[in-house]
Amino acid sequence: MRVLLFLGGALLLVGVAWALLVAPIELFQGAPQRIMYVHVPSVITAYVALLVVFVGSVLYLSRRDPRWDRLARSAAELGVLFVSITLLSGAIWGRAVWGAWWTWDARLTTTLVLWFIYVGYLMVRAWAPGVRGASAAAVIGIVGVLDIPVIHWSARILRTLHPQPTVFRVEGPALPAGMLIPLLVNLAAFLVFFSALLLLRIGQERTLDALSEALEEDA
């Protein structure tokens, strides 16, 4: 865990420095385009986190092992964090380049709705501690992921400003290497950092569970 934390931190330093100092300036957007090096890695990390919540929730409901619940719980917190970074960095980038903080595009809408669903997840956790909240939260973790395709579909009925994917497409990345490499470095940094924080949170939750169990035995 500590190794991952240092590795993530080091990659993040390299990635941010590269993105700010070395990467070429985009012709039309100018400097604000550098927000991409935060925005794209954070959204990918956020969706990875929500996928972890989903897998943890399904396994918790089927196996009833508190370890899966701790995984889902920890990933949900980080998911909300990275979704927030995505929304904020996206709004700032959008204001600079489109002239609008927000647009009702499919991906923006999906991400915003997911923010609300997983904040709801965290509220359930906060207000219903223990096993009572664990099953309830697991159900929300599953419903949230099932909602992703329909939210995306519904928001396509609305119009869009957001560019189409440039990195993950069947034809291969459309980004020049000067931008792609720092982007991938930042993506790696975000994912490593996410894994480190996830392990850290799981460890804390394990301690917390052990502590409350010990307290119950005492009482």
Add this chain to the structure above:
Amino acid sequence: MKAVRLLVGKDLLLEWRGREIVSVMGLLALLLAIVLGATRSGADAAPSAMWVTYAFGATLGFARTFVIERDHLAGLLLAPLDRGLIFLTKALANWLGLVVVQVLSLPLLGALFTEAIWRHLPALALPLLLGGIGLAAVGTLLGALVVQARLREALLPILMLPVVLPLVIAAVGATAGILEGLPLRAVGSELRLLLAFDIIFVTASFLLFEYVVEE
């Protein structure tokens, strides 16, 4: 089958005697329609006013259905039925309540916003029914969840509205198209989305309900 009929009958009888859910949901729906109509009463405001009204009415009414059962949920769970079927009986009763509210709201919505609502009633029935099913499925699952986890009822709208947002977007789109006099085919993608939402969430709730109600 008999058990299903009895359980649905029990909920409907309770509701008929007390009229608690439909009256609360119905009054809230009428009030919302009036508040929204007072601020903006053009014909283009009608579809969103209609669906905001139903979605809010549903969040308020559906929390009640399990509060009624809170003290004797064990009795309900002892019914000789699969937990998924118990969910279906509850969702069916909730849906019927919502349909009553929808029917009651249509004269007022037509009077406040546009008479096109009355003229296109047969075509409108499709989004009304499909949207109502999705609201009832998600609302019944999350309503049970909120009550079972002993959370405040205020949490239900916070959990439910984001999940049903795609349903509301599609239902508003379909309603708007129909009110403009477009043929049903023109709102086909919205109706397909409503149908897909219903299938996904009725199935998911059917499967997940047993984890929500277990002690």
